[in-house]
Amino acid sequence: MSSDTDVSQYLNVFLEETKEHLQMFTQALIDLEEADAERATEALNEAFRAAHTIKGMAASMDFRNMEQLCHSTEDLMDELRSGSRSVTPEIIDLLMVCSTKLEELTSSIEETGSDDIDVSSVILELRSFMAEEKEEEKEKEVQKEKITVQKEYDKIEKEVREGRKTYEIKVSLDKSCGFRAARSFLALKNLAEIGEIVKTVPSQDDIEEEKFEFEFEVILATDANEDAVKKALAAVADIEKVDISEEKEEVEAEVAKKKKEVLKPKGVKRKEKGKEREDVLKSVRISIDKLDTVVNFVGELVISKGRLIQISKEYDLEELSSTMAVVERTISDLQYEVTQMKMIPVENVFNRFPKLVRDLYRAQGKEVEFITEGKEIELDRTVLDEIVDPVVHLLRNSVDHGIELPEERERKGKSRKGVIKLVALRETGHITISVEDDGKGLDPDKLREKAVKKELKSAEEASKLTDEDAFKLIFASGFSTAEKTTEISGRGVGMGVVKTKVEALGGLVDIRSEMDMGTKIILKLPLTTAIIQALLVSVSDKIYAIPITNVNEIISLSRDDIETIHEAKVTMLRGSILPLVMLESIFGLSANPNNGNGNHRDKFVVVIVERSEGRIGLVVDAALEEQEIVVKPPDERFKGVTGVGGFTILGDGSVIPILDVSTLTLA
Amino acid sequence: MAKILIVDDAAFMRMMLKNILGSNGHEVVGEAADGVQSVEKYEQLKPDLVTMDIVMPQMDGIAATREIMQSYPDAKIVMCTAVGQQAKVLEAMKAGAKGYIIKPFQAPKVVEEIGKVLGS
Numbered sequence: 001m002s003s004d005t006d007v008s009q010y011l012n013v014f015l016e017e018t019k020e021h022l023q024m025f026t027q028a029l030i031d032l033e034e035a036d037a038e039r040a041t042e043a044l045n046e047a048f049r050a051a052h053t054i055k056g057m058a059a060s061m062d063f064r065n066m067e068q069l070c071h072s073t074e075d076l077m078d079e080l081r082s083g084s085r086s087v088t089p090e091i092i093d094l095l096m097v098c099s100t101k102l103e104e105l106t107s108s109i110e111e112t113g114s115d116d117i118d119v120s121s122v123i124l125e126l127r128s129f130m131a132e133e134k135e136e137e138k139e140k141e142v143q144k145e146k147i148t149v150q151k152e153y154d155k156i157e158k159e160v161r162e163g164r165k166t167y168e169i170k171v172s173l174d175k176s177c178g179f180r181a182a183r184s185f186l187a188l189k190n191l192a193e194i195g196e197i198v199k200t201v202p203s204q205d206d207i208e209e210e211k212f213e214f215e216f217e218v219i220l221a222t223d224a225n226e227d228a229v230k231k232a233l234a235a236v237a238d239i240e241k242v243d244i245s246e247e248k249e250e251v252e253a254e255v256a257k258k259k260k261e262v263l264k265p266k267g268v269k270r271k272e273k274g275k276e277r278e279d280v281l282k283s284v285r286i287s288i289d290k291l292d293t294v295v296n297f298v299g300e301l302v303i304s305k306g307r308l309i310q311i312s313k314e315y316d317l318e319e320l321s322s323t324m325a326v327v328e329r330t331i332s333d334l335q336y337e338v339t340q341m342k343m344i345p346v347e348n349v350f351n352r353f354p355k356l357v358r359d360l361y362r363a364q365g366k367e368v369e370f371i372t373e374g375k376e377i378e379l380d381r382t383v384l385d386e387i388v389d390p391v392v393h394l395l396r397n398s399v400d401h402g403i404e405l406p407e408e409r410e411r412k413g414k415s416r417k418g419v420i421k422l423v424a425l426r427e428t429g430h431i432t433i434s435v436e437d438d439g440k441g442l443d444p445d446k447l448r449e450k451a452v453k454k455e456l457k458s459a460e461e462a463s464k465l466t467d468e469d470a471f472k473l474i475f476a477s478g479f480s481t482a483e484k485t486t487e488i489s490g491r492g493v494g495m496g497v498v499k500t501k502v503e504a505l506g507g508l509v510d511i512r513s514e515m516d517m518g519t520k521i522i523l524k525l526p527l528t529t530a531i532i533q534a535l536l537v538s539v540s541d542k543i544y545a546i547p548i549t550n551v552n553e554i555i556s557l558s559r560d561d562i563e564t565i566h567e568a569k570v571t572m573l574r575g576s577i578l579p580l581v582m583l584e585s586i587f588g589l590s591a592n593p594n595n596g597n598g599n600h601r602d603k604f605v606v607v608i609v610e611r612s613e614g615r616i617g618l619v620v621d622a623a624l625e626e627q628e629i630v631v632k633p634p635d636e637r638f639k640g641v642t643g644v645g646g647f648t649i650l651g652d653g654s655v656i657p658i659l660d661v662s663t664l665t666l667a
Numbered sequence: 668m669a670k671i672l673i674v675d676d677a678a679f680m681r682m683m684l685k686n687i688l689g690s691n692g693h694e695v696v697g698e699a700a701d702g703v704q705s706v707e708k709y710e711q712l713k714p715d716l717v718t719m720d721i722v723m724p725q726m727d728g729i730a731a732t733r734e735i736m737q738s739y740p741d742a743k744i745v746m747c748t749a750v751g752q753q754a755k756v757l758e759a760m761k762a763g764a765k766g767y768i769i770k771p772f773q774a775p776k777v778v779e780e781i782g783k784v785l786g787s
Binding site: 340 | 678681689722723724
C-alpha cells in the first residue's frame, strides 16, 4: 500500500457523496422550476442543503475552487430562502450553470485529483445577484442604543444600591476565532448564569450581529467572586484573555462616556469572511502501512510488558512495582489508541451496497427492500477490507437465490417486495455481520441429495446430517443449489470462499434457514487481528493459545464421561454429542494416546470451541489464564500445518502456537 | 474519555470527525444522519456529548438541539458548522448548544472545544 492510501480512501467517499449531493442539487433545481409554492420551498431547501454539504466536504478536502463556488451558490440561495429575493428563471439558469460547473470540478477531481478549474466568472455572476447592504438600518440602531443607555444607567444604580459587586470584564477573543458572535454569546450566557449583565460594549445586539473586532466589555453585577467569573469564562473556547476589574464608582461618568460613543456615528466593521480559512489544517494523514508498523511495535511492547510484570513480581520492590503500574497503564492506553486509529465504521463499505443490491434485483425483475443496520459499528480496517467480497457474495446470493420473483411471493402469501437486511452488531470481543433475507430459504433435503450427487457425502452420511449440518454443505467448494447459475453469482465456489476468508481472519460463519421463511448467514469476526484475547491452555507441559472468539465454555469431565464411537472420542453434553479432540495426540506430544498422561488421570479439562461446522471439545490438561496476545503469522516451516494459525510470544519469552480451530481435524 | 454521538448527514464528515475524536481518546458511541435520528440515538445512548451538524434533512440540527435540550436540559451539544453560518450558529447557541466547531475541522480546535464543553 502506498502512503496516500488514506487520502484515496477519503477521496472515494468524498467523490461518492459529492456526486450524490450534486444529483440532489440538480434535481431540486428542476423541481424548483416546475413546482407549486409548497414544493418550491422544499426544493429550495434541498438544493441549499446539497450545496452546503458539498461545500463542507470540499473545504475538508482542500478543494478551494469547489468550496468557493458552493459558498457563493449557497449565499444566493439563502437570499431566495429568506424571501429577500424571489426565484426567477434567470436565477434558476444561473444555478444550473453552477451545477454544471460543479460537475466539471468533480470530474476533474476524479481524473486529476485537483479542482483546478476557473470558477471566478460564475462566482462574479452569482455575486451580481446579491443584495446590497442597506444604509437606513444603521440609523435605526443608533436610536435604539440611545434608549438602552438610559436603561443601563438605571440598572447599575440599582445594583450598586443593593450592594452587589459590579465587575468590568474585558474579554479578548482569539484571533483565529470563527463566529465571534456565537462565541461571545456563549461567554455572556455563562456570565448571566452567575449574575446579571448590566451592559455590554458593544451592545448585546451588536455583539450578536458581530459588529465588533475581537474584544468586548461586560459589566456584570453579581454576588460571586472574581474566581467564579473566571471559571464561567474558562468553559468557553477561543477566549485569549480576560481582564477583570471591580467597578467602583463613577458609574455616571462611565455612562456619559458611553453616551458620547453611541451618538458618534459608528463605523460598522465589515465581517472578515474567510479569515478562519487562513489557518493551516492541523491534521495529517497516515498510511495503513505505517499504522501497522506502529501496531507491531506496540505488540512488542505488550510482550515486554508481560515479561516486566513477571520480573517486577519476582523482585517485589516497591519502587519497581509502582513504576510498573504506570508503564502497564500507559502501554494499555497506547495499545487502545493505536487500535482505535485503525478502526473505521463499517458504513465505509456498507454504503456501497444499496446500489449493488438495487442493480441486481432490478436486472432480475425482483422487488427488494434493502435495510442496513449498525453502520456506525467500527472494525479494524484490515478486517473490513477482507470482508467486502464475502458480504457482496452473501448479498448476491440473497437476491439471486433467496428472494423469489414478485408473482411467486404473492402465491406464497408474502408481500411482493422481499426484504434483505445487512446488520452489524457489536458484541463482547467481536462483531457479527449478518445478511438475512425473507426469501425461499434452504431445502435441507435438496442439499443432502445434491451432496450425494456431487460425491461430497455418501448416501448414508447425507441421511444422517441434521438440517443444520445440511445447511452447512453450501460452504463446501463445488456446491451450488441454484437451478441455473445467474449472470453474476452462483458459480458454486462463492460460499466456500466466504467461509475460508472469514476463518482466515479468525472468525466463523453460521447459517440459519427455514423453508419459505428465509435465510440468515452470520459472520462472527474479531475486532482486530493484531492483538487478541486468548485462553492459554496446557497440554503435556506445553502451552497453547486459543483465540477467545472461538471459546464457548470450559467444562471438566471424568473418564467415564468419555465414550468412543467409531474410534472417535465423544461426550454427551446436555443431550447432544460433542466430538472431542485430544490435543496431545494431534500435536504428537505422545505417540500413543493410550499412554498419554492425560489418560492416566480421571479428570479432564475440555475447552469447548465454536467453529463453522459446529462445536467441538478440546481435551487439555489445564486451562491457565486469559490474556492479550500479539499474533505473529506462522513461520514458513509451519505454513499449512493444520491446527496452528500463528504464534505468539509470552512474557517469559517463550514462543507458543495459537490454535486455528477451524482447521483442527477430528482425530 | 467521553462518549460522543456524531450527527451529520454526510458520512464523509462523520468519518473525519470520528477519526479526530477517536484518536484523541474519545469514544464515538453512535452516529446519526439527521435530526430525527439524533434525538432517537440520544435517548438510546445518553452520550456525554453530541456533535450536531446544522444543515440536515428531516429535522435540522437546531430543531434537534431544541428537542434534546427540552428533555435533557443538561445535554452537551456542540454544533458543527461551516463558514457563513454565523446566524445559524448563534441561533443554535440560543437553543442551548454549548459550543461549536467549524468545518473544515482542525483536530486541535475540535479537541479544545470538546474539552471546554465537557469541563463546564
